[in-house]
Amino acid sequence: MSTMAVEDVAVVVRQGFWTRDRRVGVGAVLLGLLAAAFFGALATGADARFTLSEDAGGAALAINGTFGATLFGLVAAAAGAVLLTGRPARRWFVPLLGVAVVGIVLSFLCWQVSAAPDGQNFMPLVNILRGTFILALPLIFGALAGVLCERSGVVNVAIEGQLLMGAFFGALIGTLTASAWIGLVAAAFGGALISLLLAVFTIRYLVDQVVMGIVLNLLALGLTGFLYERLMQTDAAKYNQPPRFEAWPIPVLSDIPVLGPALFRGNIFLYLALILVLVIHVALFRTRWGLRTRAVGEHPTAADTLGVKVLALRYRNVLLGGMVAGIGGASYTLALYTFSKNMIGGKGFIALAALIFGRWSPTGALLAALFFGFADQLGTYLSAINSSIPSEFLAMLPYLATLLAVAGLVGKVRAPAADGKPYIKG
Numbered sequence: 001m002s003t004m005a006v007e008d009v010a011v012v013v014r015q016g017f018w019t020r021d022r023r024v025g026v027g028a029v030l031l032g033l034l035a036a037a038f039f040g041a042l043a044t045g046a047d048a049r050f051t052l053s054e055d056a057g058g059a060a061l062a063i064n065g066t067f068g069a070t071l072f073g074l075v076a077a078a079a080g081a082v083l084l085t086g087r088p089a090r091r092w093f094v095p096l097l098g099v100a101v102v103g104i105v106l107s108f109l110c111w112q113v114s115a116a117p118d119g120q121n122f123m124p125l126v127n128i129l130r131g132t133f134i135l136a137l138p139l140i141f142g143a144l145a146g147v148l149c150e151r152s153g154v155v156n157v158a159i160e161g162q163l164l165m166g167a168f169f170g171a172l173i174g175t176l177t178a179s180a181w182i183g184l185v186a187a188a189f190g191g192a193l194i195s196l197l198l199a200v201f202t203i204r205y206l207v208d209q210v211v212m213g214i215v216l217n218l219l220a221l222g223l224t225g226f227l228y229e230r231l232m233q234t235d236a237a238k239y240n241q242p243p244r245f246e247a248w249p250i251p252v253l254s255d256i257p258v259l260g261p262a263l264f265r266g267n268i269f270l271y272l273a274l275i276l277v278l279v280i281h282v283a284l285f286r287t288r289w290g291l292r293t294r295a296v297g298e299h300p301t302a303a304d305t306l307g308v309k310v311l312a313l314r315y316r317n318v319l320l321g322g323m324v325a326g327i328g329g330a331s332y333t334l335a336l337y338t339f340s341k342n343m344i345g346g347k348g349f350i351a352l353a354a355l356i357f358g359r360w361s362p363t364g365a366l367l368a369a370l371f372f373g374f375a376d377q378l379g380t381y382l383s384a385i386n387s388s389i390p391s392e393f394l395a396m397l398p399y400l401a402t403l404l405a406v407a408g409l410v411g412k413v414r415a416p417a418a419d420g421k422p423y424i425k426g
Contacts (some may be wrong), residue, residue: 149318170334192326247266281362
């Protein structure tokens with residue numbers, strides 16, 4: 001056997017041994033052991049209390065900070081060790097990875113909560129869970145918009161602009177009409193406006209989809225910034241005081257401990273986001289429309305030969321995605337804040353990362369958005385308890401989580417085969 005052939009065999013053997021499971025397993029073992037040693041050493045002897053209410057009172061789950069930090073770090077390392085063996089079936093990869101991630105996070109929290117000043121060494125789980133969902137809402141809507149577009153073969157980098165236009169139109173029209181419902185419809189229209197431009201230029205005129213998405217983000221940023229300075233900043237009472245959607249508690253369900261106050265005392269955006277995840281998932285994988293959408297995203301030529309109107313379906317889905325993202329933008333201005341320049345602040349790109357992390361699936365996008373929302377909420381909580389971690393690093397947490405998730409945890413993923421490729425009807 002020649003030297004070249006021996007080297008080729010060696011490369012194949014090395015690649016075959018270092019599978020995704022083993023690579024992730026090595027990382028989990030190292031990070032778990034580091035968490036057990038480092039966080040365990042820094043934690044104090046005080047208890048870390050995780051309360052089941054919104055304050056320090058009521059029932060709580062308490063664990064010694066040093067013991068908890070060490071224990072959960074070792075649990076993460078053990079999950080990584082199981083992956084490192086390469087023996088678990090493929091279906092066990094995600095659960096074991098989840099155990100490793102949760103273990104490292106809990107180890108970190110045991111250190112931080114136990115080391116907090118007296119009277120602040122507790123974490124209110126209701127507030128954390130509620131805050132996670134609130135911060136994840138625009139990400140959920142944005143990621144769903146990405147699913148609708150990219151499953152049809154159109155890359156949607158313009159999610160940021162769609163969210164921003166939705167937030168602006170929701171605030172402006174909601175204020176002028178004194179109606180949150182009309183503002184919600186206007187927000188969907190604002191997002192669809194950006195999507196219409198995306199569809200026309202990329203589907204009709206075959207402009208590069210990524211470049212066009214970036215251009216539309218800049219257009220939305222400039223247009224909303226200009227109108228904000230000319231209208232809203234000069235007369236906020238007339239143009240930037242939108243009505244709010246109040247919380248709608250669901251009887252019985254809202255009384256469930258922890259989950260009830262967090263999930264079933266929300267406003268329309270929370271319920272609408274969860275309903276849309278379910279509806280889009282069922283429609284995408286259980287209906288004729290979903291079959292045609294996936295066919296167009298994978299092999300538009302074959303779909304065309306079977307009678308599917310490829311370009312028309314792409315137009316419809318891109319517009320629908322823009323409407324969904326626009327509603328996500330309104331979750332800021334019709335529920336939380338008044339409009340301000342660039343108030344989305346990069347959340348559209350995190351939603352794009354959630355789309356990839358969730359493997360172009362509505363349910364996967366939901367879980368990924370909640371992961372990023374938790375990272376954002378965790379930074380807010382740690383700032384509130386005067387954590388020793390620098391505030392600049394805490395502000396980086398959601399973006400750092402995005403990088404780690406997409407670069408380190410996703411592994412090898414495959415986008416729809418025709419994603420980003422223009423279709424020219426023969």
